[in-house]
Amino acid sequence: MTSPTVTPPTSDRSPSTTAFAAIDKGTPRFARLRGSLQQLLAFASLILIVVVFSIASPHFFTANNLVSILTAATVTGVLALGTTFVIITGGIDLSIGTGMVLCGVMAGVFLTYLGWPLWAGVAATILFGGLIGLINGVNISVLGIPPFIATLGMMLIAAGLSLVISGTKPIYFNETPEFQSIMNLSIIPGIRFPMGVAIFIVMIVVAAVLLSKTILGRYTFSIGSNEAATALSGVNVRRWKIVIYTLAGLFVGLAGVLSASRLSSAQPTGGMGLELEAIAAVVIGGTSLQGGKGSIVGTVIGALIMAVLTNGLRIISVPQEWQSVAVGIVILVAVYLDMLRRRRA
Amino acid sequence: MTDSAPSGDVAGTPLLDLTGVSKGFPGVQALDDVSLELRRGEVLALVGENGAGKSTLMKLLAGIYTPDAGVFRLNGEEITIEGPKHAQELGISIIHQEFNLMPDLTVAQNIYIGREQRAAGFFLDERSLNRRARKLFEGLGLALDPTERVENLTVAKQQMVEIAKALSFEAKVLIMDEPTAALNDAEVDVLFELIGRFRRPETGVVYISHRMEELTRISDRITVLRDGRNVGTRVTAETDQREVISLMVGREISGEQRPAARPIDGAPVLSVEHLSTRSLLRDVGFEVHAGEILGFAGLMGAGRTEVARAIVGADPRESGEIRMHGKAVSIGNPAEASRHGIGYLSEDRKHLGVLLERSVRENIVLSALRDYTSALGFVNDARIEATGRDYIERLRIKTPSSAQLVQNLSGGNQQKVVIAKWLAKDCDVLIFDEPTRGIDVGAKEEIYALLKGLAEQGKAIIMISSELPEVLRLSDRIAVMAEGRLTAILDNADATQENLMDYATRFSSEGTIA
Known part of the structure; x- marks a missing residue:
């Protein structure tokens, strides 16, 4: 398989789009402009927030702090990347938070209990995430359980299994001390730039290419845009939905590895609520819960907005209770602006 | 699929031939022993009141419904339409009244959905997809931008996309359900030109419409459905609107009691x-x-x-x-x-x-x-x-x-x-x-x-x-x-x-x- 030239995911439109637009006089060109405007708007908000915090505190705009924002965004961000695909199909995945925790526990099982080598344990963990997604996909696509319910069930199953498997105690990676460097190893001399952030960046590119350059991405949009018409056109919608939920699961597996590595241990509790943070990032990024619309760039910006807000509010000493209020308001404003835009379109 | 039409002896057989087709739903007999034929190279208009069975007939041909009884023949060969995809493979393309487009995808992406141009297995070749679409539009004389998102198009242009999609299958039989419902006069002209270009000795069009004026312009023959039955087929040139309407309406209304004229007091409510x-x-x-x-x-x-x-x-x-x-x-x-x-x-x-x-x-x-x-x-x-x-x-x-x-x-x-x-x-x-x-x-x-x-x-x-x-x-x-x-x-x-x-x-x- 030849690798395509990877374009930076700043625009999902090929340059030829604008070139040809001039030929067709009947096209409402402002409409396509508006599409990129939304992303510009989200990006501008991110910049604005950064500027405000930079003025408010001298400790905000420092290399170290920016890196710690990226680090904080990494785990939620990886979850949000996979979820973007699911949401564009018009579905939802509530199992990613506790699924991630279960994957972390499984990493502990593979590496510490079973003593597998590092690479095998990590690969198995990611595949285990894919298995969770596969089960979600089958439940939704073959059994016809609505995505909300299917993944709600999986969310509770994963939360319970984490506790059962670990015996409610954290699992430490005593056999493979290198495990913690997957997330934490500093890869740029001079500043503390963790490898986990680099992995996040690579995954952004992978997800963007998958979504905009492959058949998988095409059907993701097509299913979300008009599932019945897609099926009528001879696309095996059931199979592709299973593939898409499995893909989201693989991202969950990776997030499980990263978060366990970050803490140097698999914590069997928690994870509840993380799925909503990831979904919030996706939604702030302009992906529609109705399906059919969305982008990876948007999701990344959404994840960064959330991370910057949390970090910045802490730096200017806003109590933690209020940080959640602020994020909530941001979600409402972002989604309302998006609705306004669509209504005028 | 692209094999040439059987020649010589079959030239006289109709392109599409339906015999004794019935389809019932709980409470309604939507189609009752309908037979009709679509000849080679013709535009057959299908008319009838609301509920006469036109849509049901179309959905049977699209492979969305299966008939209770009846035989379908394509080029004289008996066929069973197993589903929408199979209908397309048989060369039967249908333009539904309600659009079957993905609004968030581009024009070219819509037309070739499920038949994407791929660069290397998993990856899409968007450029050649657009090129293919552009060639298709040139051939059809359509002013469409393959890279435009369908949601940004006017209804008329969306209709054009539907037609282009149907024609991209190298269809032999094209079925159109009220294709002009959303078009203005100039757009109707473009549509008729398209139909004219599509119509060849080996193809045929079933054209469903209410608009009598259009039928005289575009159709060769008119088949009238009423209450799920074929009540008559007329050659367009030899009939007039009045005859078609009376076929459509059919029933004698004498038996039904009409309300006695009631005195109505002056002020309206x-x-x-x-x-x-x-x-x-x-x-x-x-x-x-x-x-x-x-x-x-x-x-x-x-x-x-x-x-x-x-x-x-x-x-x-x-x-x-x-x-x-x-x-x-x-x-x-x-x-x-x-x-x-x-x-x-x-x-x-x-x-x-x-x-x-x-x-x-x-x-x-x-x-x-x-x-x-x-x-x-x-x-x-x-x-x-x-x-x-x-x-x-x-x-x-x-x-x-x-x-x-x-x-x-x-x-x-x-x-x-x-x-x-x-x-x-x-x-x-x-x-x-x-x-x-x-x-x-x-x-x-x-x-x-x-x-x-x-x-x-x-x-x-x-x-x-x-x-x-x-x-x-x-x-x-x-x-x-x-x-x-x-x-x-x-x-x-x-x-x-x-x-x-x-x-x-x-x-x-x-x-x-x-």
Whole structure:
């Protein structure tokens, strides 16, 4: 398989789009402009927030702090990347938070209990995430359980299994001390730039290419845009939905590895609520819960907005209770602006 | 698929040949022993009233339904259409009335969905996909940008995309359901040019339309369906509109008793003037009097339901004045309409008329619930039960008890629940939209009796119906609509199925009918 030239995911439109637009006089060109405007708007908000915090505190705009924002965004961000695909199909995945925790526990099982080598344990963990997604996909696509319910069930199953498997105690990676460097190893001399952030960046590119350059991405949009018409056109919608939920699961597996590595241990509790943070990032990024619309760039910006807000509010000493209020308001404003835009379109 | 058409001996066999096709649904025989043939190189028009069976026939050909009986032959060979994809593979392409496009994808992506150009297995080759689409458009003479998102296109251009998609399959049989419904004159010309280019000795077109003027322009023969039967095929050049309409309408109406002309007192209860909406309605005006049933006739999409929805404020009005008992009223939503005494009983009973999972009595008092609620907000169940029982008796709703869930009732009885609900509100004007849709014959009679009874009690009634005999039988006066305009208001005595159909097909593009 030849690798395509990877374009930076700043625009999902090929340059030829604008070139040809001039030929067709009947096209409402402002409409396509508006599409990129939304992303510009989200990006501008991110910049604005950064500027405000930079003025408010001298400790905000420092290399170290920016890196710690990226680090904080990494785990939620990886979850949000996979979820973007699911949401564009018009579905939802509530199992990613506790699924991630279960994957972390499984990493502990593979590496510490079973003593597998590092690479095998990590690969198995990611595949285990894919298995969770596969089960979600089958439940939704073959059994016809609505995505909300299917993944709600999986969310509770994963939360319970984490506790059962670990015996409610954290699992430490005593056999493979290198495990913690997957997330934490500093890869740029001079500043503390963790490898986990680099992995996040690579995954952004992978997800963007998958979504905009492959058949998988095409059907993701097509299913979300008009599932019945897609099926009528001879696309095996059931199979592709299973593939898409499995893909989201693989991202969950990776997030499980990263978060366990970050803490140097698999914590069997928690994870509840993380799925909503990831979904919030996706939604702030302009992906529609109705399906059919969305982008990876948007999701990344959404994840960064959330991370910057949390970090910045802490730096200017806003109590933690209020940080959640602020994020909530941001979600409402972002989604309302998006609705306004669509209504005028 | 691309093998050349069998030559010589089969040249005389029809391209597509249907024999004895039947299809029934619970309560309706949609198609009853229909036979028809599509000859090579012809455009066959398929016409018929609403519910004549055109759409069912089309869905059979699309592989969406399977027939109960009948034989399909393509080029003389018997075929079984297994599904939408199989129909395409057989060379049967269908342009549905409601679009089957993905609005968030581009034009080219829509056309080749499921048949993507791939660069290396998993990766898409967007550039050659667009090139292929551009070539297709050039060949068809269409001004479409392959990279434009479909949601940004006008309805007419979306229609073009549908057509281009159908033609990209190298179809042999092209079936079009009301393809001009959303097009203006210039766009219709482009469409006809496309059809002309598509039409070759080895292809054929089935063209479903209501517009008589178009049929004379585009079709070679006209097949008329009525009540699920093929009632005749005419060569277009040898027939005229009158003959086609009388075939469509068919039934003798003499047997049906018409309402005796009732004296109508002078002042109208509801009067509507200059009603227009952005999407469809143009300057609609009429009056309804107490004790009168005003029927609304017209073809699908003529704007009858839209009139009702605009009056009760369910859709925004662009202009128009609504008066109740001579006084101008401002109605912004259905709740305000019912406060002013106008009730609208939707055609979509299951979605907009009743709460299927709730009891009969709850449904009956739903709009009037405030009257059954104490000052503290507690609902008085005993009174609701009493009212429920009262209406069940008065309308003879067949239900074991008032606590029965509405979903367990038959269609006719569900409709009675909806009517009871509005009677409980005590409205002066009741708008019935397709009150007998999906209701069996016996229950229809009861609904008719109910409507007449309501009018006799002094209610002003508007009845929208797609069944002309029903309109003729119940209405004191009949308003006819075409393309969002009112083309006639007739006294019942002056109305016949023929002249109603005539007014219902008066399209603006066509001017007056010769």
